[in-house]
Amino acid sequence: DRKLFFISALNRETKPEESAEPTVRPNPTESPGRSLDPCPDVPPNLRGVLHVEFRTNRTLQDVRNHVGPLLQLGGRYRPTSCRAKQKVAVIVPFRNRSQHLNHWLYYLHPVLMRQQLDYGVYVINQDGDGAFNRAKLMNIGFNESLKEYDYDCFVFSDVDLVPLDDRNLYRCSDHPRHLSVAVDKFNFILPYATIFGGVTALSKQQFLKVNGFSNTFWGWGGEDDDLSQRLSYRGMFISRPDSVTGRYKMIKHGRDSHNDPNPNREQKLTETYLNMDTDGINSLSYTVREIRKDLLYTFVTVDVQAPAG
Ligand code: UD2
Ligand code: MN
Numbered sequence: 001d002r003k004l005f006f007i008s009a010l011n012r013e014t015k016p017e018e019s020a021e022p023t024v025r026p027n028p029t030e031s032p033g034r035s036l037d038p039c040p041d042v043p044p045n046l047r048g049v050l051h052v053e054f055r056t057n058r059t060l061q062d063v064r065n066h067v068g069p070l071l072q073l074g075g076r077y078r079p080t081s082c083r084a085k086q087k088v089a090v091i092v093p094f095r096n097r098s099q100h101l102n103h104w105l106y107y108l109h110p111v112l113m114r115q116q117l118d119y120g121v122y123v124i125n126q127d128g129d130g131a132f133n134r135a136k137l138m139n140i141g142f143n144e145s146l147k148e149y150d151y152d153c154f155v156f157s158d159v160d161l162v163p164l165d166d167r168n169l170y171r172c173s174d175h176p177r178h179l180s181v182a183v184d185k186f187n188f189i190l191p192y193a194t195i196f197g198g199v200t201a202l203s204k205q206q207f208l209k210v211n212g213f214s215n216t217f218w219g220w221g222g223e224d225d226d227l228s229q230r231l232s233y234r235g236m237f238i239s240r241p242d243s244v245t246g247r248y249k250m251i252k253h254g255r256d257s258h259n260d261p262n263p264n265r266e267q268k269l270t271e272t273y274l275n276m277d278t279d280g281i282n283s284l285s286y287t288v289r290e291i292r293k294d295l296l297y298t299f300v301t302v303d304v305q306a307p308a309g
Helices: 002-014 060-070 098-114 134-148 204-209 223-233 265-269
Strands: 087-094 118-126 153-157 161-163 199-203 247-250 287-293 298-303
Touching (some): 060 098, 098 118, 098 161, 118 134, 134 153, 134 298, 153 204
Antiparallel strands (some): 153 199, 161 247, 287 298
């Protein structure tokens, strides 16, 4: 009946959490329900192209009201109707970007839920005002998230990047995956073939095979290309979604203080091969200052031991 069809299609459009699974809240400390059937390869409730808008001011409480009811403390979620294919830790490097984080959480949680992931969000906050070290924060996120749960896939995401299509799955694949292939800031094209910045997904095995990120890129730039080189030196390729699925919007921003371009980055990129076995997850050293559990994320404040000056 066409009329009925129309009405149900309309309902679909308007229900905000149509796809998220409303029933029992899973307890993340229990092992994922072994009795459940595996989730389908293609999540059934994806919407495709998304409308993303950063102009409105969003408070954390707005976001909690919007997505909170389906989450477990620490920004944890797992589908209730099927067994998720992967256990994904989403790692966000952070310092002093609260408004960006609010937008990111507002858009990402519903997407990750519709993608039927068993996931947790870890915001790794660099303490103090030393030089920023994005890559080291990623390594710390890998380490800290694994202390909590047996994650097998790690998505590393800038706080200012929101996908414009939920078919871009936050999962790992046979090769390390670069998800942010078409960013508005770069006019929706891939700036160069080996780029591996923005949003990436590596399995635990892929990440360990390259010894993680370098810990020694202080300030802006280079750390993403260093990881890209590590992958290639270990015989891996970069996998990507197509440029329609891989569209992103980046929140507009200037350069943060204490994150000036790293003057050594070009030189350091000539030394990746020499350093990668000794500079990485196996040489990681830091101090956790605080771990705070919000409904929307686990906020880990760390001293990254930035060089003086
Ligand atoms: C590009 C890359 C990014 C990274 C960076 C160089 C893309 C799409 N993005 O982004 O992945 O390689 O160059 O380091 O390729 N941050 C804070 N507070 C700070 C500074 C940085 O939270 O004070 C975090 C935040 O998550 C931010 C990320 O670090 O999104 C990268 O910094 P950026 O946004 O300033 O760098 P950008 O946009 O040039
Ligand atoms: Mn940015």
